[in-house]
Amino acid sequence: MLVVEQLRKSFPTAQGPLPVLQGVDLCLARGSSLALMGESGSGKSTLLHLLAGLDCADSGSILIDGEPLDGRSESALARWRREGIGLVFQHYNLISSLNVAANLAFQARLAGRHDPQWLDYLTQQLGLMPLLQRYPEQLSGGQQQRVAIGRALAARPALLLADEPTGSLDEASSDEVLALMLQLVGEAGSSVLLVTHSPRLAARLQRRCVLHAGRVQAGPV
Template sequence: MLVVEDLHKSFVTAQGRLPVLRGVNLRLDAGESLALTGESGSGKSTLLHLVAGLDYPDSGCVRVHGEVLHARREAGLAQWRRTGIGLVFQQYNLIGSLDVAANLDFQARLAGRHDAAWSEHLAQRLGLAPLLARYPEQLSGGQQQRVAIGRALASRPGLVLADEPTGSLDEGSSDAVLDLLLALVRDAGSSLLMVTHSMRMAARLSRRVTLHLGQVRGDGDADATSTAARM
């Protein structure tokens, strides 16, 4: 459902143009989970932002179900962010003025896909049912991350993008949160692309690839290249 083909991205710095992505290729099939690893500064978050339609590549393309994502106008990219993806960040990014129930429903209501039964299922599975009237500041870090996961999945997006979703949690909380994320991604019928620095966490997903010197290395290379060539 997702093909990244020969993607390049650079940024202008005081020292000149800094290449970050140098011809990235990868593929993510429907229902698959893929871990993206790599050293700090390797461009993992940059790649995630491009797939999310939050930035534009210098060259190359991101294809979603065969459509070139960045051929869309800004309104089309905004629609992709509302309805096509769910985003889970390391720092939660919850809305402080909304209680847990409203935070859980926020993305689904934006997408026009609010489903009360599915929201109730998410709250129960995430252990949030007793906390629905609380506000983010009243929650632990692990509880806030569970709300963020529920929000991302509330609209049943085709693709979930997670940027270090357990990076700020201790090991025990990390394991519990990842268990829930993987289970609920399956329940929602979504695909998952997760950035992580943890090899232990990456091993839990269907596949793992590594971003190094601006290119993807790993078990997805050949598949990504051959798929891109066929399109």
């Protein structure tokens, strides 16, 4: 469902353009999972921002179900972010003024796909039922990340983009949260692209690859 071809992105500096992505090729089948690894500064987060329609590439193409993402209007890109993808970040990005229940429903309501039965199932699986009336500041890091995962999957997005989603958690919590996320991704029918520094976590996904010197290198299947 996702095909990236010869994607290039540079950023301006006082010394001239700094190339970050230098011809990235990537593909992801519907319902599959891919771990993207690479050293800090290799462009992993930049790639996710391009896939999310938050930034524009210098050249190359991103195809979603055969349709180009680049060149879409701002309203079409906003619809893609609202309906086509779910985002899970290392630092949660929950809305502090909303309680857990409202945070969980937020993305699905924006997408016009609020399904109370599916949301109730997510809430139970994520162990959040006793926490629905709490606010983000009243939660542990692991609890906040579970809310972020539930929010991202509530609309059953075609693609889940996860940027170091367990980077703030200890090893045991990371393993537990990732296992739960992958289970729910499968039940939602979503594809997932996970950015991680951890070979241990990457090994849990179907495919692995490494971003190095601005290009993707295939890893062991």
